[in-house]
Amino acid sequence: MPGSADVTDAAGYRPLLFSIAYGVTGSVGDAEDIVQDAFLGLTRAHQAGTTIAAPKAYLATAVTRLGINHLTSARVRRETYVGSWLPEPVVVTTDRPGPAEHAELADSLSMAFLVLLEALSPIERAVFVLREVFAYDYPDLAQATGKSEANCRQIFARARRRIAADGRGTDSAPAPARRAEGAELARRFFEAADGGDLDGLLAMLAPDVVFTGDGGGKARATRHPVAEPHRVGQLFVGGIRRVRLLGATLRPAWVNGRPGAVTYDPDGRVVSVVELHIADGAIRAIHSVSNPDKLSHLGLVSDMARLAE
Known part of the structure; x- marks a missing residue:
């Protein structure tokens, strides 16, 4: 056939x-x-x-x-949607590499980048992703979207202006050297948080750091982004302390191509996923997903963080 x-x-x-x-x-x-x-x-x-x-x-x-x-x-x-919206995390670990297409995606689309894309209309988002991430030329963009080449140029320019207005750039994939540095910074960050070392943790946070949690109204999470290093540090140290008291463990992982961790309950079920957005040697953003609907593709999901129905 x-x-x-x-x-x-x-x-x-x-x-x-x-x-x-x-x-x-x-x-x-x-x-x-x-x-x-x-x-x-x-x-x-x-x-x-x-x-x-x-x-x-x-x-x-x-x-x-x-x-x-x-x-x-x-x-x-x-x-x-209840609270802040974050994308479903793509997680790659040594013991759970996931489908090949997920692994190949890893360096292309970070959570920070995908959150920026939420400001765009569906057609703007599609054009921007194809052009910015996959380097589509305008004839191919026109074919993929059903728009004219001239229209695609206008849509991309408009989308780029809207993204640039956010002020945080498009978060390009890290080079191998920066990837290794990011992994080491993440290791020290989680170690400091686990040990309750607030001062050590604060030294790794950028002045404009923002913590965003996504529980979707179904799991414990901050309803709104939290800014200011001291508040973010206290929030993270407190959260690590709580999960440890409940017998949960954190395992390092690559989340959307960025260093992070997955929290598992004592039975090995997924509780949450954290991604660190690192730039210029500091952590500029922390994204935490605990909405069980966004974790089911990773395996069994724990009830540990779930809110009472």
């Missing part, structure tokens, strides 16, 4: 397709569903006798448009 062979050969594009879908939606589960739907569309096209000259472009276009449609409806739900 030539059609089946073509679809099988196209499976190598999954890492790219997952990255596009995740960049547009900020959701691991939705991205996986969108990629699956795109492949189903390719299979149906082959079964109908349609010749697909460029499967990669066909699939990328399908994923982009499905992502835009999904995000348009998801935005309505996010308007009523």
Whole structure:
């Protein structure tokens, strides 16, 4: 069956397709569903006798448009979201590497970057992700989005202005040397927090550091971002102390390509995921996800942080 062979050969594009879908939606589960739907569309096209000259472009276009449609409806739900919204974390650890497409994504889309993208409309977000992260040229952008090249140029310029207005940049992937430095800083940070060393922890926080927690109204988390190093430090030290008293453990992990940690309860179930955004040798942002709906792709989720229904 030539059609089946073509679809099988196209499976190598999954890492790219997952990255596009995740960049547009900020959701691991939705991205996986969108990629699956795109492949189903390719299979149906082959079964109908349609010749697909460029499967990669066909699939990328399908994923982009499905992502835009999904995000348009998801935005309505996010308007009523309880507390701060963070993307579902992509976690890579030595004992749980996860799917290959997740690992390949890691250095491309940090939480800080994905949070910035929330300021964009669905079409702006798709254009910005394809251009900024995947270096799509304008003819390919036009094909993927169904817009004209001129329109894509305008959309990208508008999106870039809106992102730049935030003042925190686009958080490009760290070079290998900075990645190693970040890992070491994260190790010292979690060690200081675990030991209750507030002064040592404060020395690693940038003056403009911000802590953002996402419990989605279902798990314990700060409802609003917390700024100012001393407040962030106290919050983090207190949180580590509480989970330790409950028998939980922290394991280092790479979260969206940035150093972080996963908290597990005594039964090995996931409690929360923390990502550290490090720049210029200091921690500028801490993102913590405890919403159980955003952790289920990592395995069994603990009730430890869950709020009473």
